[in-house]
Amino acid sequence: xxxxxxxxxxxxxxxxxxxxxxxxxxxxxxxxxxxxxxxxxxxxxxxxxxxxxxxxxxxxxxxxxxxxxxxxxxxxxxxxxxxxxxxxxxxxxxxxxxxxxxxxxxxxxxxxxxxxxxxxxxxxxxxxxxxxxxxxxxxxxxxxxxxxxxxxxxxxxxxxxxxxxxxxxxxxxxxxxxxxxxxxxxxxxxxxxxxxxxxxxxxxxxxxxxxxxxxxx
Ligand SMILES: Cc1cc2nc3c(=O)[nH]c(=O)nc-3n(C[C@H](O)[C@H](O)[C@H](O)COP(=O)(O)O)c2cc1C
Numbered sequence: 001x002x003x004x005x006x007x008x009x010x011x012x013x014x015x016x017x018x019x020x021x022x023x024x025x026x027x028x029x030x031x032x033x034x035x036x037x038x039x040x041x042x043x044x045x046x047x048x049x050x051x052x053x054x055x056x057x058x059x060x061x062x063x064x065x066x067x068x069x070x071x072x073x074x075x076x077x078x079x080x081x082x083x084x085x086x087x088x089x090x091x092x093x094x095x096x097x098x099x100x101x102x103x104x105x106x107x108x109x110x111x112x113x114x115x116x117x118x119x120x121x122x123x124x125x126x127x128x129x130x131x132x133x134x135x136x137x138x139x140x141x142x143x144x145x146x147x148x149x150x151x152x153x154x155x156x157x158x159x160x161x162x163x164x165x166x167x168x169x170x171x172x173x174x175x176x177x178x179x180x181x182x183x184x185x186x187x188x189x190x191x192x193x194x195x196x197x198x199x200x201x202x203x204x205x206x207x208x209x210x211x212x213x214x215x216x217x
Pocket of ligand 1: 088
């Protein structure tokens with residue numbers, strides 16, 4: 001796939017929701033990072049450990065406040081144009097550590113997931129690639145107002161899917177992954193930057209943008 005040459009400055013947070021050293025989801029996250037960099041996107045690579053919080057406890061929240069890892073999660077979301085999570089599937093759902101981090105982070109005001117852009121990926125040795133974890137993850141994120149991309153990527157039989165070079169052995173699948181990441185970045189870029197581009201175009205034509213009337217801001 002050709003690299004984009006005219007991309008607006010974009011920054012994407014990427015992390016795998018597995019703590020495991022040899023995590024399949026972390027390997028998948030690396031491929032997502034490569035795909036982002038190939039399309040001129042700056043990457044903020046994080047780990048689940050960066051956002052791992054003590055179990056949610058309303059009394060703790062009232063007495064001590066929001067834990068630092070949740071505040072870090074919020075800062076990293078707010079410092080990015082979008083985020084990608086590569087999530088394992090545990091018992092047909094997302095890992096508890098990830099849900100716990102989302103719960104704590106959602107207690108911040110302003111609530112950082114609102115209107116954020118997100119792409120979901122998963123990897124699992126199973127035939128469905130952990131896809132059910134993504135459907136479970138979609139629920140709290142959409143509840144919080146995150147714009148979760150309709151298409152997702154689930155790597156089936158992930159324990160045999162990677163070559164020695166870390167790439168997907170199935171080149172067609174690798175192309176689909178890169179295509180999905182690029183398509184998502186295009187959507188995020190358009191959503192974030194199109195109003196600005198439209199304003200410039202109106203000014204170029206000699207008109208002055210009027211936010212209320214033209215709805216360009
Ligand atoms: C508690 C637990 C529950 C699991 N449940 C599922 C499951 O429902 N579906 C599935 O595809 N894999 C399941 N697995 C297997 C994981 O997909 C597999 O361990 C995977 O490698 C974890 O992701 P990671 O490699 O990124 O750490 C489960 C693993 C654990 C530890």
